Amino acid sequence: MPSPVAIAPRNVAQWPKWRNNSSLLTNKNTTGYRGTVEDCNPQQFFGVSRFASEQYLRLREKGENVSGLRLIRLVIAVVARRSEISHSNQEFNMPVATRTLRSVHLASRPDAVPTLDNFKVVEDEISSPAKGEFLVRNEWISVDPYMRGRMRDSDSYVPPFQIGEPMEGGCVGRVIESQCPDFNEGDYVVGNMGWRDHWLSTGEGVLKVDAEVVSPQAYLGVLGLTGMTAYVGLNKIGKLLEGGTVFVSAASGAVGSIVCQIAKLKNCKVIGSAGSQAKIDWLKHEAGIDAAFNYHEVADVSAKLKELCPDGIDLYFDNVGGDHLEAAIESMKNFGKIVCCGMISSYNDSEPQPGPKNLFKIIGKRLRMQGFIVRDHMDQTSVFQRDMTQWIKNSKIKWRETVTEGLENAPQAFIDLFTGDKIGKSLVKLS
Numbered sequence: 001m002p003s004p005v006a007i008a009p010r011n012v013a014q015w016p017k018w019r020n021n022s023s024l025l026t027n028k029n030t031t032g033y034r035g036t037v038e039d040c041n042p043q044q045f046f047g048v049s050r051f052a053s054e055q056y057l058r059l060r061e062k063g064e065n066v067s068g069l070r071l072i073r074l075v076i077a078v079v080a081r082r083s084e085i086s087h088s089n090q091e092f093n094m095p096v097a098t099r100t101l102r103s104v105h106l107a108s109r110p111d112a113v114p115t116l117d118n119f120k121v122v123e124d125e126i127s128s129p130a131k132g133e134f135l136v137r138n139e140w141i142s143v144d145p146y147m148r149g150r151m152r153d154s155d156s157y158v159p160p161f162q163i164g165e166p167m168e169g170g171c172v173g174r175v176i177e178s179q180c181p182d183f184n185e186g187d188y189v190v191g192n193m194g195w196r197d198h199w200l201s202t203g204e205g206v207l208k209v210d211a212e213v214v215s216p217q218a219y220l221g222v223l224g225l226t227g228m229t230a231y232v233g234l235n236k237i238g239k240l241l242e243g244g245t246v247f248v249s250a251a252s253g254a255v256g257s258i259v260c261q262i263a264k265l266k267n268c269k270v271i272g273s274a275g276s277q278a279k280i281d282w283l284k285h286e287a288g289i290d291a292a293f294n295y296h297e298v299a300d301v302s303a304k305l306k307e308l309c310p311d312g313i314d315l316y317f318d319n320v321g322g323d324h325l326e327a328a329i330e331s332m333k334n335f336g337k338i339v340c341c342g343m344i345s346s347y348n349d350s351e352p353q354p355g356p357k358n359l360f361k362i363i364g365k366r367l368r369m370q371g372f373i374v375r376d377h378m379d380q381t382s383v384f385q386r387d388m389t390q391w392i393k394n395s396k397i398k399w400r401e402t403v404t405e406g407l408e409n410a411p412q413a414f415i416d417l418f419t420g421d422k423i424g425k426s427l428v429k430l431s
């Protein structure tokens with residue numbers, strides 16, 4: 001079946017056959033195609049009229065005689081065609097009104113840290129929006145550690161990416177064409193159609209955002225699901241109390257850096273771990289946390305935590321798992337809480353690693369350990385946005401972005417989550 005949106009043949013040689021087919025202008029469904037001027041909306045009419053006028057001038061230049069009536073018929077037929085009345089007009093082989101779509105596909109499944117071979121940039125075509133749809137051009141796409149799980153062919157809380165299919169993820173873009181009353185050209189929207197430059201939508205699951213308050217890409221980071229992960233994890237799952245001691249792993253990352261600062265706003269003592277001196281400096285001097293250490297330079301994370309938190313930890317916000325989790329359990333206070341947000345240290349393992357060898361201490365210390373998925377807590381969106389907007393306006397929260405340019409470089413930006421020296425939120429900017 002051709003794409004729902006089609007226009008007149010670009011090849012002018014096809015026009016006489018196309019124009020002379022009376023079924024185009026009636027409701028007879030002889031070719032599987034029908035439509036009348038009632039099917040058209042003014043916006044379509046204007047655009048296609050312009051198209052038809054251009055074609056008319058081209059025909060006249062070629063010396064063809066095109067009567068006014070034929071031109072009107074042409075416009076009606078083209079507009080009706082664009083209105084997605086029906087689609088099986090193979091007879092005329094009309095090309096669709098398309099633009100080039102570039103997307104990143106999963107080429108193969110990694111069994112360790114992903115490599116560039118696991119991805120493929122594919123060019124395709126995307127049609128103009130049909131009635132009720134709008135077309136978005138992505139400006140920013142998000143790369144996130146959870147996507148590594150989707151590269152595996154296994155059951156999880158999100159279905160796996162399919163080989164040979166485009167990947168998906170958070171994105172912010174602008175509506176560039178709309179046939180949907182709720183979305184206008186120029187609107188900034190957040191959706192889940194990342195890893196590509198354009199996408200069509202009916203609006204389901206898509207949010208309009210106000211790019212006046214903060215930069216549009218902040219809706220993928222501090223004001224988006226990333227910030228909300230920190231907010232929900234600390235407040236709803238961890239039930240963070242004023243003045244406690246909080247340990248955060250991957251503390252300079254997208255989620256961790258916000259966790260650290262929300263905990264500081266609650267007057268907590270905050271300790272962070274991160275993978276480079278630059279990150280440690282940012283955490284101490286910009287995010288304002290109490291202590292931070294580079295875990296690559298620490299022989300024993302457990303001993304380091306005991307040194308930095310001699311009275312113990314009330315809440316551990318775990319982004320890493322592995323040795324960090326084991327070390328945190330060792331330093332937890334009785335009745336402490338462990339918020340399991342992510343365990344990135346194991347995402348590239350081909351086989352699951354054994355759990356912390358001191359897990360039994362959960363019993364003696366009466367610890368509470370709870371995992372969560374931010375998307376289960378969307379009821380928190382408005383209260384999160386209210387608080388976060390206020391904190392941003394009052395300069396209470398700072399954030400960093402690591403920006404990679406170009407869709408073709410998105411795979412490398414993703415790989416850098418596991419191996420690179422990125423800080424804050426990892427984003428890909430599309431030109």
Ligand code: NDP
Nearest residue numbers: 145250253254255274275319341342343344345372373374
């Ligand atoms: P980050 O921006 O923190 O990027 C990942 C960082 O993890 C890297 O920069 C690196 O920082 C650190 N890291 C990578 N590999 C290792 C390793 N082997 N050991 C220790 N640290 C490592 O990502 P996000 O903030 O987006 O995500 C942080 C965590 O939160 C992830 O585990 C993610 O899966 C989870 N998450 C969970 C959500 C939920 O709903 N539960 C929602 C969003 C994220 P460094 O140089 O400091 O080591």
